Every structure is written in structure tokens, then in C-alpha cells.
Amino acid sequence: MSDQSAPIIQLSNVCKSYGNIDVLRGVSLSVRRGEVTCVLGDNGAGKSTLISIIAGLVRHDKGIYAVDGEAVEFGSPRDALNRGISAVYQTLALVPLLPIWRNFFLGSEIKKGFGPFQRLDVKTMKEQTQENLLRMGIRVPDLDRPIGTLSGGQRQVVAIARAIHFGARVLILDEPTAALGVTQSGLVLKYIVAAAREQGTGVIFITHNPHHAYMVGDHFVVLARGEVETDAPRADLSLEDLMFHMAGGAGLDALKHELQRKMPAGEAVAGSSAA
């Protein structure tokens, strides 16, 4: 189903250090059209640094970051946006008190008229917002409602839809389901799949929930201490494998043995033997 052509984004051996601390140590990653690439990892594994580099917030020190096969150095998120790379952050997405349609077009308003009489084309913006909302299955009777009245999942979906509407070819989703309940997460996950399969968007889905990742992912990258611990397509990986790698991989086995030596009964760790 997904397009296996040349990757839109390709990172090869990207390194980043802050002072003496190597945050990323030779990370490689590729994002293809219509494919969901899941990036998983524990706190401090380097996920946010990786997103920041891709989204143009920080520059990498070593390695190659290529967009459409061409090496790039982004100076700001605007540069990344101009290449169609858009990040949707959990908290930074929307202005809660602002009406839904105004949020959707914030910073990219449609205008009509000339000179000092240039004004917002409210009708067109409302129509386009309604269209986009309906396409993702959100029905709102009144677009003038503050967007804060939508549920957490709906808001996340609106933010994603907005990025796609304004030409995102690659979407970076930073923990979009982290603060959501089961139903709301479902809404967002469905929309992530729809964005990739139907619109052909390349998606980088950052999460620390392997269940969510496995439901939508085509490709999985697990980061640990700034290095790629696992890099595998869906076909080569089961959910159990993914959870094993997520939980610490080989390190976890060592820990398990150590704990078992100290606690002969082993009951306390019986549940962690998923792999």
C-alpha cells in the first residue's frame, strides 16, 4: 500500500552533542511517502533532539540530513516548513480561546480586497475548515466555538489536518496520544493512518507506547542512549519484539538475571518476561 520510492527524508549517521554529552550518536533514519515511521525510546534516549533537528529547531553536528536526496541545514522551523516538513507538538499546536476556524488558518489567513481594505475571507476559511473537519470525522455545529471546547483527540487531529492542509509532506508528531484516553487516542491513530495512506504523507510518529506504535507503524526505530537500538520494518518485528526492545532490550535480560539471582522465587519479575 505504501509507496516504496526514494525517501523524502534521509538521516545518515547524524550526531549531536551538547558540550561533552553526546545526545545523538550516529542515528540513521528514513521517511518515505505514505509510510508511518515510529520512533520509540525511553526518556533521554534522544527522541526530542532528533525531532528538533528534523523540524529545523537545532542543527546537527555530524552526518547528513537529506531532503529529497539533497543535503540540508535548516536555520529555523520556517525553512523546514518551506520544504514541507511540519512538526505538531502536543502543547504548542493551538490557541484554546480562539474559534476553531481562526485556529485552523492562524498565521496563514486567506484575505480578500486591496490595500487598507484587505480583510479576512471569513466565508472561504470557514468552508475550508468545515471541509477538513468533516473529512477527518469531526462534526461541529458552530465553527465560532473556541477550539478549547473540542476534546483533546479532536484538537490533536485538527492540528494534524492543518499541517497537511498547508502542504506538509512529512509530519512529525510528538507524542500525540500521550495525554489522551483510549477513545481519543483511537481517533488520533485512525487519522494518522488516514494521513499516510490516503494523502501520501510521510509520518514520523514519536511515542513511548509500543501498542499505539504497532497499530499504525510501517517501520520502527527504537532509540537508546542516543543510538539506534533497533531499526526494522513491520514484517521483521512482532509487537512482543517491539515491547522487548522498548523495555530495554538486551539490557533488560541482564537485569532480569541479576534480579532472579537475588530473589529466588522470581515472582516480582515474572511479568516482565514478555520477550
Place this chain on the structure above:
Amino acid sequence: MSTAMNKAELLPAEPKLVQNFSWKKILKRPEAGALGGAILVFALFFVVAPPLRQVDALTTVFYESATIGIPAVAVSMLMIGGEFDLSAGVAVTTSSLAASMFTLTLGGNLWFGILFALFLSLGIGWLNGFLFVRTGLHSFLVTLSTFLMLQGLNLALTKLITGGVATGDISTLPGYASAHAVFASTLKFDGMSLSVAILYWIFFVLLATWVLLRTDLGNWIFAIGGQGDSARAVGVPVRKVKILLFMIVGFSAWFLGMHMLLMYDTVQSGGGVGNELLYIAASVVGGCLMTGGYGSAVGAALGALIFGMSTEGVIYADWDPDWFLFFVGATLLAATVVNTWIRVRASKGK
């Protein structure tokens, strides 16, 4: 498009699209509380102050309201953008003093002084904005500082230049007649006289409403007040808009300053203190949130009207004028409580 996303099975069924008119919709507007308050205050003084029932008294009420309302329009825009300006009250006096003393000292046409005051007022607004974005301090602190500095400068420079606490008479200067016609004339309609300030006030309210609701700048003002980081993330020039808002307040201070100067011909150097709080109070009564991102220029105008009615109503009712401040306080408290209640309901989508 697959059927999966078209079905809205995860969502409750919502009713049909908006109907054109509903009381709920009106009650949800930011200015709803102020409108109710204005009607109540008017009803009160209509009963206790019989002279207020005459047209002449009403035009006085509107004039009084305009002198609060002109800066309040700008202050409400600034508050929607998330910031305060405590220097707006004395900035009006600074502008009057500057225009007056500039022309009286250097000679020449009064219009040069007016132009000088315009640049000065815009400059003060710019300085407020620049200091705010540069230092990252709360705008309350930044403008409290400029407020005190301006107050000091008003008194000290006036004493230095004129030797007293008031400026000389400007009514004999060249350019006075035309300036008076522009800023402080009185229009006569069969027996009724109306200060031009009222018309300017209405014009500014309409202009501000149009900018806020129908331009991208207005969209940005709401956004930077509501959540600045989100606005920045989608490419809104947050700092520029903030500085612009402080300059708009500066402009309104200049405009009212010129009106006051040409109404009274001389300026008392100590004037204006305390008015900044009236502008803020009018905006808050009119539905502006202290935290920004919500409010309206029409609301601020209604807030100013409430205060105008209270000032004149107290006089016409033959009460001691000191009661005015009590009214301002009581209205402010009542309005904020009502507004908060309405907003909480609105944000729940009721």
C-alpha cells in the same frame, strides 16, 4: 477516501448547523456582561437622577464616556494581546504638555507641536513594547516604571520650562483655530450640541472592531494573547505585534491629549494619574480577560459608557461626586464576576 474516516462513529451526533439568531449566542459574546451592566446603571440613574432624562445630559454622559473610551479602545486591544499599560493615563498628559510647551517655547505653528507630541507618544508606546519584549519582564512592571518616570518628567520638565505646574495659554498661537476644529470642536444639530470627541470615539471603536475581527492582525492579536507560543509556532510575528499594540495605546493617548489640550488651552502637569486604571477597568468590564486572548472593543466602549454614566449620574442625582469611585469599584466587581461566569459556560460549549 476510505469509509473509515468519513464515519464519525467515535463522536456523538451533533445538531444541525448554526441558526442565525439565538439568545445563547448573544450571551456568549464578550460584551454581554457590559451591555447588561450599562442597561442596569442607566435604569438606576434614570430613576434617581431626573435631569439625566434630558438629551443635553445624555450628550454630556457620552462626552464623559468618550474621554475614558478613546484610550480604553486601545487598552482593550492591548489586553486582548495579553498585556497591560499602566502608563496610558499620564501619557495623555505627557502628550498635551509636549505639544503645548514645544510650541510655546520654540514658537511657530501649533501643528508642529501636535506633530512632535504624536512622535513622542508613539515613541513612548514603542519604548514600552521594546522594553517588554527585550527584558522579558511582565508588562505590568515595565509600564509601571514608565508610568512613574513619565509622571516625574511631566512635573519636573514643566517646572523647569514654565516655572510652575501648568503650561501657558495656547489659544493665541497660529494654527490654533484649525487644530481646535479638528480635535475639540462642538457640532450643533438643531439645538443639540455634540463634542466631536464622541464621533471620534465611535469611529475608533468601529475601526478597532473591524481590525480585531476582520483582519489577520486582529487574528494574531487574539492568538498572541491566548497562547503566544502557539502563535509563534505557526509563524505569527509575536514581538512585532506586541510592540505595535503598545504604539496603538500611545496613539490613543496622543489623540485624547490633543483633545484635552485644545479643550482647555492649558495643561496641569500633574493630571492623568489614575486614569490608566479606569481604561483597564473599562476593558475588563467590557469582557477583556486579564490573561489575554479574549475581549472586544465594543465591550470596552460599553465599560467606558458605564463609567461615564456613573460620573454624570452621581452629579445629576445630587450625590457627592466622591461616590463615583465607589460605583466604578462595584461595577468592576459585578462585571468581572458575571463575565467569568459567562466565559466558563462558553468554554464548556453551553
